Amino acid sequence: MDLTIRLLVVLPLLLMAGEPSRAAGAAQTGAPRVIEITAERFQFWPSEVVVREGEEVELRLRSDDTIHGFRIIGAGTNLQIPKRGHGYAMTRFTGNRPGRYTFECNRLCGAGHDFMRGSIVVRPAGTGEVP
Amino acid sequence: MLPSSTVENYLKKIYLGSTGAPGAEPRLLPMGQLAAALGVTPGTATTMVKTLAESGLVNYEPYAGVSLTRAGRRLAAQVLRRHRLVELFLVQVMGLRWDEVHDEAELLEHVVSDRLIDRMDEMLGRPEVDPHGDPIPDAEGVVKKQPAQTLLSCPVGTRMTVTRIIDQDKQFLRFVENHNLKPGESVEVEERDEVSDSVRLRGKGDRRITIGARAASKLLVQVARVVLLVLGLATAARAQQADPEAGFPSTGPISGYMDFHVNKADGEASVIDFHRFVILLNHSFTSKIRFVGELEVEHAFVEGLEESGELELEQAYVDFLLSRPFNIRAGMLLLPMGIINERHEPPVFNGVERPFVDTVIIPTTWFDAGAGVHGEIGRGLRYRAYVTAPLNAREFSADEGIREGRQKGGQATAASAAFTGRAEYLGVRGLTAGAALWRGTSRVTQTPELKSSVTVGEADARYRRGRLELRGEIARVDVGNAAAVNDSLGRAVGVPPNIASALRGFYGEAGYRVWDAGAPRDLVAFFRYENFDTQFRMPAGLLPLKEFDRDAFVVGTTYYPDPDVAVKADYIYLRNRSGLFANRHLLNVGLGWWF
Numbered sequence: 001m002d003l004t005i006r007l008l009v010v011l012p013l014l015l016m017a018g019e020p021s022r023a024a025g026a027a028q029t030g031a032p033r034v035i036e037i038t039a040e041r042f043q044f045w046p047s048e049v050v051v052r053e054g055e056e057v058e059l060r061l062r063s064d065d066t067i068h069g070f071r072i073i074g075a076g077t078n079l080q081i082p083k084r085g086h087g088y089a090m091t092r093f094t095g096n097r098p099g100r101y102t103f104e105c106n107r108l109c110g111a112g113h114d115f116m117r118g119s120i121v122v123r124p125a126g127t128g129e130v131p
Numbered sequence: 132m133l134p135s136s137t138v139e140n141y142l143k144k145i146y147l148g149s150t151g152a153p154g155a156e157p158r159l160l161p162m163g164q165l166a167a168a169l170g171v172t173p174g175t176a177t178t179m180v181k182t183l184a185e186s187g188l189v190n191y192e193p194y195a196g197v198s199l200t201r202a203g204r205r206l207a208a209q210v211l212r213r214h215r216l217v218e219l220f221l222v223q224v225m226g227l228r229w230d231e232v233h234d235e236a237e238l239l240e241h242v243v244s245d246r247l248i249d250r251m252d253e254m255l256g257r258p259e260v261d262p263h264g265d266p267i268p269d270a271e272g273v274v275k276k277q278p279a280q281t282l283l284s285c286p287v288g289t290r291m292t293v294t295r296i297i298d299q300d301k302q303f304l305r306f307v308e309n310h311n312l313k314p315g316e317s318v319e320v321e322e323r324d325e326v327s328d329s330v331r332l333r334g335k336g337d338r339r340i341t342i343g344a345r346a347a348s349k350l351l352v353q354v355a356r357v358v359l360l361v362l363g364l365a366t367a368a369r370a371q372q373a374d375p376e377a378g379f380p381s382t383g384p385i386s387g388y389m390d391f392h393v394n395k396a397d398g399e400a401s402v403i404d405f406h407r408f409v410i411l412l413n414h415s416f417t418s419k420i421r422f423v424g425e426l427e428v429e430h431a432f433v434e435g436l437e438e439s440g441e442l443e444l445e446q447a448y449v450d451f452l453l454s455r456p457f458n459i460r461a462g463m464l465l466l467p468m469g470i471i472n473e474r475h476e477p478p479v480f481n482g483v484e485r486p487f488v489d490t491v492i493i494p495t496t497w498f499d500a501g502a503g504v505h506g507e508i509g510r511g512l513r514y515r516a517y518v519t520a521p522l523n524a525r526e527f528s529a530d531e532g533i534r535e536g537r538q539k540g541g542q543a544t545a546a547s548a549a550f551t552g553r554a555e556y557l558g559v560r561g562l563t564a565g566a567a568l569w570r571g572t573s574r575v576t577q578t579p580e581l582k583s584s585v586t587v588g589e590a591d592a593r594y595r596r597g598r599l600e601l602r603g604e605i606a607r608v609d610v611g612n613a614a615a616v617n618d619s620l621g622r623a624v625g626v627p628p629n630i631a632s633a634l635r636g637f638y639g640e641a642g643y644r645v646w647d648a649g650a651p652r653d654l655v656a657f658f659r660y661e662n663f664d665t666q667f668r669m670p671a672g673l674l675p676l677k678e679f680d681r682d683a684f685v686v687g688t689t690y691y692p693d694p695d696v697a698v699k700a701d702y703i704y705l706r707n708r709s710g711l712f713a714n715r716h717l718l719n720v721g722l723g724w725w726f
Contacts, residue, residue: 038560041474045560047511064595065478066695066726073418078256084694085649102455108386108413110725111425111465112473114450114458117507 032058032092039081039105040064042112049118051095053125062088069107072120080107095122136241138188139210141179142199144168145189146207149198159196208272213248214240215261215268220251222262229262229313230304263304264295264314264351282330282347287320291352298349310342311335312350379417386411388476388725392483397716405431409445419452443539445498454506460517461502463540467515467553468567469493470591470604477723478697481642481657481689484719487681488636488663492606493589494533500540503551511558521549521571524583524616529629530679532665533585533608536573547572564592575616584611598644600655605637607667614670632670636663642689653691660684678709687719696724 035057038045051057061070061081068081072093079089093101105116148160148168166176184191188203199207214236221232249270252258259275260266268274285291293316296307307313311334321339322331330347332340390407409427416422424447430440448462465473471480471489475496480486489495501519508514522536549571556564569587574580589606610616613632621627642657661683666675687701703717 041479043557043563045557047507047513047557048509063694076253076257083650085653100455108384108411108423110386110474110476111411111423111446113413113423114421114452114460115505115513117455119455119507 032056034058034060037061037070037118038064039068039070039116041066041110042105042115044103044105044116044118047118049120051093051120051122053095053098053122056092056094059091059093060088061090066109067107068105068109068116070103071106072101072103075101077103078106093120095120098122098124137179138183139206139241140169141165141176141183142188142203142207143210143214145197145199146204146211149196159192159198161196165197205272208268208274210240211265212268212270212272213243215265216248216251216255216258217243218261218263219255219258219267223255230301230308232262233299233301260295260314262314263299264293280352282318282320282332282342282350282352283323283344285320285352286354287323289354290317290319291354292317293350294353295351296349297351303346303349306346307350310340311338318352379415382414383412386413386726388723390477390721390723392719392721394483395718421450421452423448423450445496456506456508457504458506459502459504463498463500464503464517464519466497466499466517466519466551466569467555467565468497468551468569468587469495469589469606470593470602471495472497476725477699477721478689478691478695478725481640481655481699482659482685482687482701482719483699483721486604486638486640486659486685487661487683488604488606488638491532491534491663491665492608492634492636493587494537497537498540499538499549501548511556513555513557514553515555516550516552518548518550519571521547521573522585524573524575524585524610525620527610527616527628527630529631529676530665532631532634533587533610536585547574559594561595562592563594564590566590572611575612576619581615581619582612583616585609586611598647600642600644602640602642602659603638606635608634610634614672617670617673627673629666629669629673629676631666631668631675633668634663634665635667636661638662638683640685650694651692653694655689655691656687657689658684658686676709678707678712680708682706695726696722698722 033051033055035049037049037059039061040063049057049059061079063081063084065084067083070079070081070089070091071077075093077091077093079091081089099122101120101122103118103120105113109116144165145160148164149158162173162176162180165180166173169176180189180191180197183189183203187200188206190198190200217236217239218229218232221227221235222229227235252270258267266274280291282291293312293314295314296304296312312318312332316335319333320330321333323329323344324331328344329341330344332342334340387410388407389409392404392406393401394404395401407427407429408431409425412422412424412426414422425445427443427445428440429443432440444463446463446465448460448464451459453459467473469489471485472493472495474480475485484490485495499519501517503515503517503519505515506513520538520540522533523538524536526535527533528535549569551567551569553565553567556562567589570585572582572584574582586609587606589604591602591604593600593602595601610630610632613630617627617630620630638659638661640657640659642655645654645656646652662681663683664675664680666677666679669675682705684704684706685701687699690698692698699719699721701719703715703719705715705717707714
């Protein structure tokens with residue numbers, strides 16, 4: 001097989017073999033679980049956050065470049081994430097109802113701004129562990 | 132019966148007076164203080180307070196003072212909620228100054244309906260504080276606790292963020308504004324002088340200012356970098372009810388980027404080039420229908436038929452955001468090929484000029500008119516798939532490959548459609564890995580009919596962990612019917628253009644943040660190796676010209692005085708494999724921003 005073709009096939013597979021995304025979890029101390037989210041044009045890491053029904057989580061939002069917005073659609077959360085090196089924004093979210101809540105950057109950060117979306121999945125109580 | 136404005140004013144003053152300093156326990160408010168706050172005689176105040184006590188709104192203790200009952204506190208909190216939301220609405224929506232809204236809110240707090248207040252709350256994004264940083268009680272009258280530190284009590288030498296101005300006297304608010312001490316501003320106490328009863332501050336832009344202890348006691352602060360923004364923090368209870376269309380339609384803000392270079396090649400004069408100036412416009416018709424347009428001037432000067440510069444509509448599309456996994460985009464689209472094509476702004480890549488592979492093999496900036504779909508399918512996977520106009524094979528060349536074949540959406544020849552697909556994986560923090568394929572057929576001549584099918588495939592990844600960032604990309608272009616295309620074009624101009632049947636390039640780059648302290652101490656040093664060959668495979672009968680098989684060794688730095696501003700310098704050793712053409716040494720300096 002041509003070297004180019006082999007590299008085209010192997011490179012993405014190698015990169016995808018990494019560990020899955022994991023939110024920074026707090027121990028069972030009664031304090032809400034802390035989830036670190038990093039924003040960068042034009043994506044969030046992690047782009048999917050899983051919480052249990054009824055669980056309150058603390059979202060800490062940090063930018064790796066410019067100012068971004070953070071809106072959880074239908075949940076009223078509307079924040080600005082400060083620029084890299086200027087601290088972080090914080091909000092809390094409680095998964096009152098199971099389902100998927102989309103979050104997005106709502107401050108134009110470039111032409112790929114509309115790609116900058118992610119979701120919070122609220123799993124019904126008693127349906128197994130969350131990350 | 133609804134309480135009168137007089138009753139509301141009494142309850143509000145008792146609330147504010149008995150609450151005391153933020154964080155302190157409620158206390159009894161002496162009648163003299165209440166009368167003074169309301170501007171009435173003590174006798175008048177006592178008569179009214181006795182009436183309120185009979186209504187169960189206050190507890191009155193003769194010779195001691197007055198406090199609110201639970202019912203009274205709830206009513207007072209509702210008045211404050213109306214007052215503070217009205218203030219914020221007047222500033223944010225109606226554009227009034229923050230030092231002139233208090234008097235207006237004093238009147239309006241008694242007359243606006245709950246329905247109107249709830250709507251204002253929604254439009255403002257469920258804010259928690261008003262323009263002065265005062266906490267806004269929620270619909271249940273609950274007030275979020277605030278930090279109790281002032282500029283008199285906070286730690287010295289620590290960066291703090293101003294959160295609240297307690298005194299709302301117009302002159303004091305102007306003083307605060309003139310000295311950049313409004314809520315959200317960053318400030319540090321450098322020294323407290325007990326002899327002169329003053330506080331020396333280091334504020335915005337390292338400006339020093341000395342204020343009196345009394346003024347310092349009216350500014351609440353909290354440690355910076357902990358929670359910078361609390362506007363819009365929502366509680367879960369009301370979270371489910373928010374209106375997703377609040378704030379739409381909306382236009383702007385204007386955005387854009389700039390790219391300014393000085394290039395020096397050995398044996399040649401320096402070239403100063405204001406390479407790109409780009410304005411980005413956007414409008415959201417609703418939360419789900421959005422327009423983005425990008426207009427670019429290249430090389431600063433565009434006039435008639437002269438080729439000094441270019442004026443290009445690089446992007447202009449409407450997004451229909453239907454669902455997480457399926458959204459539609461149509462208009463002028465950036466093709467999702469490689470690391471740079473969709474993220475080509477100066478602060479997001481190292482090197483003054485874009486990588487050669489992203490210029491010569493993948494013809495960045497590659498855009499064309501068309502339509503497609505994009506979405507996220509979970510577990511960090513997302514995709515884009517577009518249909519656009521194909522390339523124009525008549526413009527392919529030996530040294531620039533397919534680059535001049537871009538039709539850029541301008542009355543493009545589109546005998547058939549081109550397809551682009553990209554899959555991207557973001558499942559590991561700091562990693563973006565993707566692979567894309569573009570395929571299109573262009574007609575070279577109509578009679579006899581000659582077509583060329585072109586395929587561009589690429590895989591790319593970038594990974595950031597701590598101070599280190601790694602990037603890699605490989606791309607290949609296959610040109611179908613290359614022998615016939617050369618033959619046909621050669622007959623037209625006399626010489627075959629020596630178009631290859633395959634082009635290939637790849638690069639690897641390592642960047643390291645020498646400091647990682649955030650702007651203005653953000654410096655990246657990087658090294659990149661590239662190989663790119665626009666004559667990687669030739670059709671039968673044509674020999675590859677080895678001067679087009681090139682290596683580039685790039686070393687340089689990117690300095691960020693701000694995360695959106697990049698000052699760049701690099702050195703490039705550009706080697707070719709011919710043995711006839713000299714290798715080149717290039718020095719580049721650049722300045723770019725993106726906001």
